[in-house]
Amino acid sequence: MTAVRVGVFGLLGSGNLGNDGSLEAVLGYLRAEHPEAVVDALCGGPEVVAARYGIPATRLHWYRGEYRTASRAGAIAGKGLGKLVDAVRTAAWVRRHDVVIVPGMGVLEATLPLRPWGFPYALFLLCASGRLLGTRVALVGVGADAIRDRPTRALVRRAARLAAYRSYRDALSRDAMRAMGVDTARDEVYPDLAFALPMPSSSRPPGPPGPVCVGVMDFHGGNDDRAAAEEIHRRYLDGTTRFVRALAEEGRPVRLLTGDACDAPVVAAILDAVDSPLVTAAEAVSLADLMKETAAADTVVATRYHNLVCALKAGTPTLALSYAAKSDALMARMGLGAYCHPAREVDADRLLEQFRALEKQSAELRRTLTERNRIAARQLADQFTALTAALFPAADRTPARTRQETP
Incomplete structure (x- = not known):
């Protein structure tokens, strides 16, 4: 049987250490529990992700100035054209996969400045493509918060509804999505994915007060x-x-x-x-x-x-x-x-x-x-067990290549 193809998606490799830590935790899970999986990424910093984590990576946005303020006519036109191109690029990328994982990150929140046509639009394209093409999209251990801006809230809510699997890094996030109209009855809360990372060997030296x-x-x-x-x-x-x-x-x-x-x-x-x-x-x-x-x-x-x-x-x-x-x-x-x-x-x-x-x-x-770290480790083990049951059921492993060849 052809190996299952898994995509990871997000603002990864873009300089945010927390986002990359969430990716690292999910890659550790995949390599330990699903070593047969073929993994690649659609992300913000493909060069960094490919070099650091050893997986093929594609740029998230066609227009390279996506997150720069556009004031000139050429830049505005470039961003507008990019939205259309990204719809096609995202669907084509999703179609090549059996499963797409969005690892952690605050993808369902706007606690920092955020425009609806940026990442919320990209996330909506991902989840809509997954639903249309039969690829399971999983929002794993993500953060969410109440969003006041109507266009941003609408895109985030719709994306969450279209995902095949959702879990959150805290109860606050699940409550926020419920308040925004998402059915969270089957959604679980687990510790942040970064708690699954191995702890590097380091210790606090004895002596006078440390740093x-x-x-x-x-x-x-x-x-x-x-x-x-x-x-x-x-x-x-x-x-x-x-x-x-x-x-x-x-x-x-x-x-x-x-x-x-x-x-x-x-x-x-x-x-x-x-x-x-x-x-x-x-x-x-x-x-x-x-x-x-x-x-x-x-x-x-x-x-x-x-x-x-x-x-x-x-x-x-x-x-x-x-x-x-x-x-x-x-x-x-x-x-x-x-x-x-x-x-x-x-x-x-x-x-x-x-x-x-x-x-x-x-x-x-x-x-x-x-003691709290012991509890977090046990809960994240449960998270990965649940993820395997939801995304890698033994009786439903129709490879992406076979699906693509079906008329």
């Missing part, structure tokens, strides 16, 4: 905050910088972490403002690198969702600079719900108080995280 990892973000608010984006960013950067400066003045080494290529200017601004040899920047290129950094730290204070995941998986006491409800939900799930601080209103003095309270409870919180 504090501070994960930063190029944060400008969410999809509904465009008018106040610059003010939100200024407050976030100012409060975070003051917090880092206070730690350095107390003699604490600080390691600045990022989670996306766009975060680099925030790191540069903090380094320039604090100007202390105690404050350094980590050069992480994967979630494994982030886990090593957080495992070696005494404490982590972070903004990006997958910075938090890495720190919590490493078992390090963590404080969230929370920019969305998903961060609060993650912290609560891991037993640290009391240690959240709003990213929109970073108060350095209050943040320092929470940080000191967190450090006083360090030993107890490490024990809590050890």
